[in-house]
Amino acid sequence: xxxxxxxxxxxxxxxxxxxxxxxxxxxxxxxxxxxxxxxxxxxxxxxxxxxxxxxxxxxxxxxxxxxxxxxxxxxxxxxxxxxxxxxxxxxxxxxxxxxxxxxxxxxxxxxxxxxxxxxxxxxxxxxxxxxxxxxxxxxxxxxxxxxxxxxxxxxxxxxxxxxxxxxxxxxxxxxxxxxxxxxxxxxxxxxxx
Amino acid sequence: xxxxxxxxxxxxxxxxxxxxxxxxxxxxxxxxxxxxxxxxxxxxxxxxxxxxxxxxxxxxxxxxxxxxxxxxxxxxxxxxxxxxxxxxxxxxxxxxxxxxxxxxxxxxxxxxxxxxxxxxxxxxxxxxxxxxxxxxxxxxxxxxxxxxxxxxxxxxxxxxxxxxxxxxxxxxxxxxxxxxxxxxxxxxxxxxx
Numbered sequence: 001x002x003x004x005x006x007x008x009x010x011x012x013x014x015x016x017x018x019x020x021x022x023x024x025x026x027x028x029x030x031x032x033x034x035x036x037x038x039x040x041x042x043x044x045x046x047x048x049x050x051x052x053x054x055x056x057x058x059x060x061x062x063x064x065x066x067x068x069x070x071x072x073x074x075x076x077x078x079x080x081x082x083x084x085x086x087x088x089x090x091x092x093x094x095x096x097x098x099x100x101x102x103x104x105x106x107x108x109x110x111x112x113x114x115x116x117x118x119x120x121x122x123x124x125x126x127x128x129x130x131x132x133x134x135x136x137x138x139x140x141x142x143x144x145x146x147x148x149x150x151x152x153x154x155x156x157x158x159x160x161x162x163x164x165x166x167x168x169x170x171x172x173x174x175x176x177x178x179x180x181x182x183x184x185x186x187x188x189x190x191x192x193x
Numbered sequence: 194x195x196x197x198x199x200x201x202x203x204x205x206x207x208x209x210x211x212x213x214x215x216x217x218x219x220x221x222x223x224x225x226x227x228x229x230x231x232x233x234x235x236x237x238x239x240x241x242x243x244x245x246x247x248x249x250x251x252x253x254x255x256x257x258x259x260x261x262x263x264x265x266x267x268x269x270x271x272x273x274x275x276x277x278x279x280x281x282x283x284x285x286x287x288x289x290x291x292x293x294x295x296x297x298x299x300x301x302x303x304x305x306x307x308x309x310x311x312x313x314x315x316x317x318x319x320x321x322x323x324x325x326x327x328x329x330x331x332x333x334x335x336x337x338x339x340x341x342x343x344x345x346x347x348x349x350x351x352x353x354x355x356x357x358x359x360x361x362x363x364x365x366x367x368x369x370x371x372x373x374x375x376x377x378x379x380x381x382x383x384x385x386x
Contacts, residue, residue: 008286026261026262027243027245027261027262027263028260028261028262028263028264029261029337031263031264031267050220051246052220052249052250053244053245053246053249053263053268054263056245056246056249056271056272057245057263057267057268057270067221068219068221068222068307069219069220069221070218070220070224070246070247070250071221071224074224075246075250077250078249079218079249079251
């Protein structure tokens, strides 16, 4: 956790959001992690996975909802100001997220990813379909500085990276490589998970 | 779940609260369970374990917080109208819950319990100490109709029962036995987990 904190402190000026995706942690542990991180990072960049309550009490910017989470519709109804993203894997789920009033979708995995070994990636074609929907799309899964231009070309509003940054030899240099790759896309948001 | 629903539909008129303590369920599953149960039970009697967010969006009456949960203080600050109970195991935790603004504490296990095999029960003496605190105390753990008078004599404001009712041959008859045992304590609340 201390190492992660150091990395995030270094890289946060170059990203729009930090998604805390510690699925095994209890609400108490997540709360403590956010309290610790918020000493060095702005809360306005912190997105909590699944736990709407932790996002609420820590005043984090938003929550990332998966299939097993509460639905975006009920969450937006109860907490209209909380930024709500939905993790989706298909165009159909994208349509549903839009109808439910989600603020954005996280779609993937676009390319083969270390985090999803053996699973067929969804590919750029499906990404292109989803970006036709009237909702911001953040692409995730196997995204490198090298393939970032293709992702933007498919209409993604931003990218999310996990191992691509955190497992790299020098996370800060890697972030700069992503930022440079994103420069073609004006106003694109970048997101690290 | 269907069997539980039938039991709860039968017994809810005789209890003050139903605590949904399905620790392995996802937020989505808990939400669906509450939606289903709320067709037959009033939401004003439903207490959700740990997931403040599920309680919020379902409009359940309250949330039961354990050690691994969010703290009562931050929850009451964010959601002052949500009824917040803390599961405690000592006088010290009782004091903390009182300071944090919890609405009540759930103390146990008072007697040996099937749910806590091999663990030394906290006993009536510790219960008596805790009921000196200025916060309602619900006793839990090994409580039977037979020992309910002792629990009330120790100052408990109510009792919570799980296997004592759900595993009994006829839950409704068992509930009536508890209700009769509680009658000595005017205004006592009864609570089933």
